[in-house]
Amino acid sequence: MLYYLYEYLTNLGIHIPGLGMFKFISFRAGMAVLLSLIIALVYGKKIINYLRKKQMGELVRDLGLEGQKQKEGTPTMGGLIIIIATLIPVLLFTRIFNVYIVLLITSVVWMGIIGFIDDYLKKIKKNKDGLSGKFKVIGQVGLGLIVGITMFFHPDISVKRKYADASEVSRNNVEKNFMPTEKATVSTVPFVKNNEFDYSGILFWMSPEEAHEWAWIVFIPIVIFIVTAVSNGANITDGIDGLAAGTSVVILLTLAFFAYVSGNIIFADYLNIMFLPNMGETTIFALALVGAVIGFFWYNTYPAQVFMGDTGSLMLGGVIAVLAIILRKELLIPVLCGIFLIENVSVMLQVGVFKYRKRKFGLEYAQNNRLFKMSPLHHHYQKEGYHESKIVNRMIIMGVLFAIICLITLKIR
Numbered sequence: 001m002l003y004y005l006y007e008y009l010t011n012l013g014i015h016i017p018g019l020g021m022f023k024f025i026s027f028r029a030g031m032a033v034l035l036s037l038i039i040a041l042v043y044g045k046k047i048i049n050y051l052r053k054k055q056m057g058e059l060v061r062d063l064g065l066e067g068q069k070q071k072e073g074t075p076t077m078g079g080l081i082i083i084i085a086t087l088i089p090v091l092l093f094t095r096i097f098n099v100y101i102v103l104l105i106t107s108v109v110w111m112g113i114i115g116f117i118d119d120y121l122k123k124i125k126k127n128k129d130g131l132s133g134k135f136k137v138i139g140q141v142g143l144g145l146i147v148g149i150t151m152f153f154h155p156d157i158s159v160k161r162k163y164a165d166a167s168e169v170s171r172n173n174v175e176k177n178f179m180p181t182e183k184a185t186v187s188t189v190p191f192v193k194n195n196e197f198d199y200s201g202i203l204f205w206m207s208p209e210e211a212h213e214w215a216w217i218v219f220i221p222i223v224i225f226i227v228t229a230v231s232n233g234a235n236i237t238d239g240i241d242g243l244a245a246g247t248s249v250v251i252l253l254t255l256a257f258f259a260y261v262s263g264n265i266i267f268a269d270y271l272n273i274m275f276l277p278n279m280g281e282t283t284i285f286a287l288a289l290v291g292a293v294i295g296f297f298w299y300n301t302y303p304a305q306v307f308m309g310d311t312g313s314l315m316l317g318g319v320i321a322v323l324a325i326i327l328r329k330e331l332l333i334p335v336l337c338g339i340f341l342i343e344n345v346s347v348m349l350q351v352g353v354f355k356y357r358k359r360k361f362g363l364e365y366a367q368n369n370r371l372f373k374m375s376p377l378h379h380h381y382q383k384e385g386y387h388e389s390k391i392v393n394r395m396i397i398m399g400v401l402f403a404i405i406c407l408i409t410l411k412i413r
Contacts (some may be wrong), residue, residue, distance in 0.1 A: 001092055001096065002022055002028075002092055002093060002094070003028065003094070003095050005022075006020070006022040006023065008032050009241045015261075022093075022223040025260070025263075025280045025281065025283055027258075028093040028094070028284050029093075029284045029287045029323055029371075030287075031093055031095045031174075031282045031286055032089040032090065032285075032291070033287040033288060033290055034288075034290040035089040035093075035288075035293035036086035036088070036089070036289070036292040036295065037085075037291035037294055037295045039084065039085040039088060039089075039290070040085040040291065040292050040294070040295020040298070041295045041298055042068040043084070043085070044081045044085075044295055044296065044298070044306075045297050046400070047078070047080055047081050047150050048075050048081075048232075048299060048306045049079070051075035051080075051306070052075045055180060065234070068069055068171045071329050073214060074304055074305070074306070076119055076123065076306070076311075077116065077119045077123070077305035077309045078299070078307055078308045078309060078311070079112065079115060079308040079309055079312020079313065079315055080311060080312075081299075081306070081310030081312075082293055082296050082312050082315070082316070083108060083112045083267045083311070083312075085291065085293075085296075086285075086288050086289045087377055089284075090104075090284070090285050090288050091283055092245070093288070094281050095281050098281045099150070099156045099157060099258045099278070099281060100157075100278065100282045100285075101281050101285060102324065102363065103146075103322060104282065104285050104319065104322060105138065106143075107147070107319045108315055109141070109321045110139070110142070110143050110318070110321065111140075111143060111314045111315040111317075111318035112138075112314075113292075114135075114136060114314055115309065115313065115314035115315055116311045118131035118136065118142055118309075118314075119309040119310050119311050127364060131310075133175055133204070134409060136314070137228060137266050140227055140228040140231050140232075140314075140318065141224050141227075141228065142222030142226075143227055143318055143322075144223050144225070144227040144228060145220065148216070148220035148221075148325075148327035149220065149221060150324065151185075151219070151223065151326065152219055156278060157183070157326075158182060158183055158184075158277060159186060159274050159277075159328070160178040160179060160180070160265075160268075160274065160276075160277065161179050161180060161182070161184075161186070161196070161275075162179070162243050162269070162273050162274070163178070163274075165298035170199060174190075174265055175265065175316040175347065176264055177188070178265070178269070178275055181384065184212075185200055185212075185216075185219045186198045186274065186331050187269055187329070188274075188328050188331060188332065188409075189271070189329055189331055190406070190409040191413055193413045195272075195273065195413055196217075198205070199218045200215035200218075201384075202215075202218045203215065203217070205206065208267045214227075214263065222330075223303055223330075226324070226325060226330050226333065227321045229339060230318070230320055230324075230333060230337055231314050231317035231318040231321060232317065232338055233290055233340030233341060233343060233344045234313045234316045234317025234318075235310060235313040235314050235317060235380075236340075236343045236344055237339060237343045237376070238307075238312070239343075239376055239378050239379060239391075240382070240391060241303065241304040241379050241388055242297060242301045242304070242389075242390070243292050243317065243339075243392045243395060245299060245300050245307065245308065245312075245324040246292055246392055246395075246397055246399075247318065247339045247340070247395060247397040247399040248316050249290055249293050249294055249297065249338055250319065250396060250399040250400055250403050251320055251337060252287075252290045252293065252323075253290055253403070254336060254406055255320070255324060255327060255329070256287050256290065256358075257324045257407070259279055259282040259323070259327055261273070261410075262327055263280030263283065264280060264283070264389055265300070266296070271410050273410065277356060282323065282326065289319065293316070294314070302388050317340070320337065324336070324382045324394065330365065332409065335402050335405055335406055337402075338398065338402040338405060339395050339402070342377060343376040344376075344377055346362075346372060346375045346377035346380070349371055349372075350370065350374075350375035353370070353371040354366050354371070355369060357369060378391050378395070
């Protein structure tokens with residue numbers, strides 16, 4: 001909103017000292033992260049007290065983990081802190097009519113509502129299972145459809161790719177280094193020389209024109225799968241104090257960097273990556289979310305004063321997935337969101353191995369010979385005697401390692 005105020009006053013010929021700073025994405029991004037952090041820190045405590053007053057305490061199942069019963073009654077639905085602290089700076093400092101910002105705000109609200117309903121049913125309606133799994137999946141599929149259809153059909157979503165022929169390169173005018181703006185279902189492929197993959201190439205039996213026209217048949221289901229998988233991955237990771245929040249900060253900072261360089265034609269030219277027009281605004285959104293999650297992390301570190309609940313975890317995973325998709329970095333998700341993937345896979349392996357051993361050797365053998373002492377993986381390490389803080393810190397360090405690997409894909413191909 002403040003950007004539009006700056007434009008309006010400038011068009012009227014009114015020049016207020018310092019107002020010109022609002023035309024710079026870097027300034028607005030800095031203000032957004034600062035404001036979101038302040039909102040989360042200052043008002044986070046008030047929201048926690050309100051949740052405690054409304055008896056929105058966590059009902060902890062006895063899993064035989066050390067210190068688990070101490071968490072009984074800790075307020076949940078703390079994802080509201082993240083949502084509020086993100087949306088206010090985003091509405092203030094971004095160009096809110098930018099199609100990418102509209103998509104991201106929709107993702108926050110959409111997944112936040114799904115998570116809120118789940119938490120509400122658990123705490124207010126005393127339904128320990130919360131929202132049925134199939135309804136969660138329907139919600140995730142719905143968001144995937146919105147994102148996929150918008151990405152494919154919206155006229156403002158386009159890319160500019162660099163010319164492969166070195167003779168096209170111009171050092172004086174970087175725009176000459178890029179092809180004309182085009183609609184394309186392309187993504188970034190890590191460690192590959194040409195660094196791009198076009199989903200229309202999957203329809204190899206069609207002509208190039210037909211494949212481009214019908215690429216949505218491939219693209220939209222992949223978007224749905226990514227949104228669902230990452231959202232559930234974040235939800236599973238949110239099992240001990242600070243884990244989901246800490247790892248999400250690392251992921252979001254990486255995506256914010258990708259957004260800045262992809263939306264800046266000079267950096268895109270230097271790094272030899274595709275230029276994404278109008279993408280710079282998402283840097284502001286990503287950093288606002290970073291500030292909000294860090295502010296929440298202040299209250300969520302061990303021993304947690306609040307849990308994010310599904311209100312926060314489903315929303316964070318969904319937004320991370322959407323950010324990666326609009327940045328054409330979805331093929332980096334298995335590395336960038338490596339902690340989410342490991343946690344997800346640990347659950348699938350535990351269930352799969354248990355069922356196999358039960359069928360082959362019987363129930364008693366399967367119960368006494370589980371692959372992990374407990375899943376997800378963070379609970380396995382708790383059973384091994386590791387303290388929550390050590391598990392969280394080491395997983396965040398692993399997340400930083402995964403993020404660095406993603407960043408070096410910009411130059412190593």
